[in-house]
Amino acid sequence: MSELIYKSAAQLSESLAKKEVSAREVTQAHLDQIAKVDKAVQAFLFVDTEGALAQADQVDAARAKGENLGPLAGVPLALKDILAQEGIPTTCGSKILAGWRPPYSATVVKKLRAAGVVILGKTNMDEFAMGSSTENSAFGTTQNPWDLKRIPGGSGGGSAAALAAFEAPLAIGSDTGGSIRQPAALTGTVGVKPTYGGVSRYGVVAFSSSLDQVGPCARTVLDTALLHEVIAGHDDYDATSINAPTPPVVAAAKRADVKGMKIGVIKELSGDGYESGVSERFEESLEILRSQGATIEMVSCPNFDYGLAAYYLIAPSEASSNLARFDAMRYGLRVGDDGSRSAEEVMSMTRAAGFGREVKRRIILGTYALSAGYYDAYYGSAQKVRTLITQDFAKAFSSVDVLVSPTTPTVAFPIGEKSNDPVAMYLSDVATIPVNLAGVAAMSLPAGLSEGLPVGFQIIAPAMKDDRLYQVGAALERELAAKWGGVLTTKAPKLISAAGA
């Protein structure tokens, strides 16, 4: 049944419901694929073979008893290692958490379990979600299934690569400045950053609390919507979670109709710095949407030019405080505790040994930005920019239903190319960052290939209008898939396909 790995979650759901296939068979097929290809891809940090099969058996038993199961019951999923899962190693890509097994589960994990979703294991990421390539992981770089010499994007490169390598049909990511959307773009998959507050952050190791948002990843828009519906909703354990019904994302994905919709193209997110192949695929997608009955207009969001700078003050500032808890006192790595040193010395040695270079760089940056005498100039100014960007969005959304742009300026770059040039790396997220600063919702979906590598198309919707992402995304996907003979990942190189066949 190895073709099971090429099915979408929606297809698997249907087969499972009809009892054409068992959850155990589906799970085993994906575990087999992981065993075959993950040495090359390195998407997973931990594979929970026993736990996954046990969950699958539970679902099969429940189905045999005729229990009422959710649509994703028995469908496997790859979990980004930023989410706490009780008893399962959770490292956040950092040495400082190596060996930590959380005593509790994130709300999203509980929801997944309650829905019968089978969690295969934990996926690789840049340390504490700081990076755009997974090269900052303390446990090695994930390779892009489209070209193993290239990065899969980051920080959620592991989750995106697992999808593109057919190791899982569903994955969970987290997006602080583009960590779901940029990897989705670079691996030819779909990823959504929901409205800030739409999905609980409880149990998600915090990078930048006011920007972090957990979201769904998959190979199709409908699959992404199915997963979105499972994980979204109010949580008493997250004070910033929105207490309102989740937008009807699955219905929107099924409607897939853009007739009469107004789509705004963000002027500032195009032109210089965007590769020609990226721009061409973007234009072609716009043409398709126009042909489907949408009206396209240019809109200007002038303050987006300051987005990257504001982000690199706010995110490190919050991170410098959020990461203070890793001090060797209660969990994780402990260095230098030989009885001769004070607690402060052990803290200092542990943090020096446990954090990687990029994490240290951002802690230092954030500590500086929050310091007395600099606060107003740095953190204060960045918050003002944030307000201006939010206003740019509000103004734009007063005349259009959704905004669009390329997700990233370039396709996947070779491993090592930008690892010593932080600013070049930061620029990978120039088009995704404004979305986080304003707390609105956005999706990246495949727009085609440029020189054999995937290009991402970004759709942005107002807060709590996440359904519009799916409505537009599904319409575009349908037309592109008709042209390609399937969603983009079906065109993934033979290397992976052959490995799975």
Place this chain on the structure above:
Amino acid sequence: MLSYEEIIEKYEPALGLEVHVELGTKTKMFCGCPTEFGAEPNTQVCPVCLGMPGALPFVNERAIESTILIGLALNCSIAPWSRFARKNYFYPDMPKNFQISQYDEPICTDGYLDVEYETPEGMKTFRIEIERVHMEEDTGKSLHVGGATGRIHGAEYSLLDYNRAGIPLVEIVTKTVLGTESYAPQIAKAYVKELRDILRTLGVSDVKMEQGSLRCDANISLSPRGSGKLGTRSETKNVNSLRSVERAITSEMHRHAQRLEAGERVVQETRHFQEDSGTTRSGRSKEQAEDYRYFPEPDLLPVAPSAEWIEQLRGQLPERPSAHRARLQQLWQVPDKEMAAMINAGVVGVVEETVAEGADPTKARTWWLGEISRVANEREVEVVEMPITPKDVAEIIALVAAGDLTDKLARQVVEGVIAGEGSPAEVIAARGIKVVSDEGELVAAIERAIAAQPDTAQKVRDGNIPAAGALIGAVMKDTKGQADAARVRELLLGLLGQS
């Protein structure tokens, strides 16, 4: 060295009082853990208050309500919108290495509290202005093991207990208090006492200084008269009783004056009060202001209490202790001087409770101000901290009224209760205390006394009534104090032809 009077003549004291109150909520400030005092270490903890990766705080609504009540009772403005902020610093007993507190947007601001203090001209009132009342979470506790001092230096190892981490704290900060003159220590004590009474009346905290549920940091500075500016302040911590508030400030005033007189400067620092010596020792220097890198807490929404809620809470405010006391004075018909003595001794509340248990107000007052206060003074504790309850005292008063106890026996019972021998009934049973009321037994004892002191008896017969005291004393001794002295006197004088 200057005397206290000379210090006041040359210098003007300025006070600043920061009081931390642990709220009596059932659960912690940002999680659902219980808050009971004295549990086994690290048994009242969860991912949130341990600062586990991924855990998030959520606000205890009851804590906000308590804080608003405190603000209203202290005549503060309640902010329609305030925020939590993170105070960042590393310390092992602080799980997240930041404390969730409030910084430039506190929930209550600009209030005042009128306190009463005793002067030779009678009770006077002093208004202490309140700058802010804000919410924060408590830290855990470090226990330093080994080494001589129990302090971190020289300790072999340290143990951490996070049960206290996350317990809701309210910090009440005064504005700089000027004009207290020689009464600075008394006014400071009166302020903390009045604040404690208000908090107890509000029912928001058990306000036990010895358990740390009410903690006072006393800032004090002296400035030479006429200099027009404030002196350098010290901040004294570890002030664990009302009495210590007064002692610590007095001690610091002497220390500051001594340095200033010697031409030295006062160092801006934290000092720790030491109960045994009544002095302070140097702690952390605050010369270099620590940079806490405050910023708005992104994990919590702003606190925005509605005007309706605030008004509803205002309607719930109990009678202010000062108004309450005035009403009681009227009700009990207590003279001003006696009332002042009760306020000073801090016994108004217990007297009221004793009366509520059915005791006569005058009798209740006499016991609390008399015998119980005397023992409290000997032990150097507050009267209300004595191990005897208003119910015990009311019971003893009832027994005296019924003639089952004499005043003298009642004192023995009180002594027994305070000594921890049990309830009044248990003390009476265990000590075999009973009034000798058998007239035959008494008459026999009196006759024995007359026979033993024939000369004294003759003096009484001759009309020297005061001489009867020696005979009565002998009878009381004979009956081990268990006779009713008034009845003995009556019988004795009758027998000697003087009734």
